[in-house]
Amino acid sequence: MLELQHVQKTYNPGAVTELRLFDDFNLTVARGEFVSIIGSNGSGKTSLLNLICGSIQPDGGDVRIAGQSILRQPEHRRYQRIGRVYQNPALGACPSLTVLENMALADNKGRRFGLGRGVSRERIPFYRQQLAGLGLGLEDKLGVKMGSLSGGQRQAVALVMATMTPLDFLILDEHTAALDPHTADRIMELTDRVVREKQLTAMMVTHNLRYAVEYGSRLLMLDHGRVAFDCAGAEKAALAVEDVLGRFNALRFDCGGEPAPARRAG
């Protein structure tokens, strides 16, 4: 279980560009939930993921996993139990290493990287099987450099790599946004299958309302660092894209009168 308790986060404190994003932000994600997170730019989606993964630290409040605060853990320690797929397919793997070498790296996550053989031959059938599950023919491209694969192929491998070892959380950071619509659909289906098969707890930030509605067991809409809409279970299952779009637009009208503070994309 993940808990964010009374989280405070202000960007550029004291400066003209000061932006108080989270003010007493609270969120609980139960084990096994697949949460889709939507919201306009600057609503705090990526900040939320970064707070959990440790790329940024909150100014106040607490982030807990299974009841234990993880605030003191440096970023790389938190990833022992967190897998993350990024928007940029290049970030999920090493372009100059082969697919096989990348799989071997991911396979060793959480263990020591010592002077043992980097790629163990006995594991190759397992890697093949994992890649074959993607249905992209990648199991025959083990010797190919990652950098020469297409964006969609790379993102598929990144997904396999991120979920190869046991995880508490899978973080999906707009992971279909850089792909063409067809490939994005494909990756989204694969994601859903992997999350179900491995019974992962997942948090997915997306700008695609259809994905947010169709996939996942819970939908969260963020606005200016607040949870504007949160629904799960049967209510989520009955949700249609139009409903979400309506709520989304309503939010925009609400703050249509006030000038939006300058924000970076997010």
Next chain:
Amino acid sequence: MALLELAVSTLTQGLIYALLSCGVYITYKILDFPDLTVDGSFPLGAAVTAVALTAGVNPYLTLLLALAAGAAAGLVTGLIHVKLGVRDLLAGIIVQTALFSINLQIAGSNLTVERGVATIFTAGPTMALFGGLSLLYRKLVVALILTLAVKLVLDAYFRTKSGLLLRAVGDNSTLVTSLARDKGSMKILGLTVANALTALAGAVVCHEQRSFSATMGAGQVVFGLAAVIIGTTLFRRVGFVKGTTAAIVGSIIYKFCIQAAISLGLPANLLKLATAVLFLLILVAGSARKKGGNIHAGAAARSENL
């Protein structure tokens, strides 16, 4: 005959300096870290060696001492960069500058190893194996063995788990964090190994020319970068050639180019100028061929967005 001898001695130089270019290969090509420590750690290796040889230390043991000294220098650069957050170029400059004084403290501004002192090229075990060869060829054989040994060890290391992770750091440091590993420690490790090799090169040069000079480090970074870029550019299209091989071949080609320039009458005072011009040409030629390839993930790695 004189030409052949010149070629052999140039080849020997190329092989010895290949130890340095292998080090630069690790920092520049693998870690994507322009490490300027090299200009200090190269003479550091020579200084330690000159003093140790003069003090009667076993000549083969001096190589280990140089390795350790260079490793310490690289470790300091790594710690300054990773733990204190100083930028890569500046961290290297700081340690390079500090090393200049340290080298002076160790060995003074010049130190000549006396004729009677045995070096790795003249000591008993070497003579037992290659005593039949003239000094010129013995130097070539010893340099070849050392360089090949280092190359094979490095190649084997790059295939280990730790080696794969090291290659991942320069390629995509975000992935290393995602793999729950500290990318900083891997950078420190890479810098340590690279500078150990650089100091080893300095040590062998000291054995070869029987002297240390405080200024012998000047321009070694540029040499190392040039050698690595020549080698990797040359073998860009040849997939099976390893990076270490490219660095070694690059070093040899470079030494031959410079030797050719000297033989054609280039005044020694203009050597560094020629080096700089050659380096610029290589960079421009290399980047012209590189266009359209190789997008570095590291640069776009983390965008701390809202």
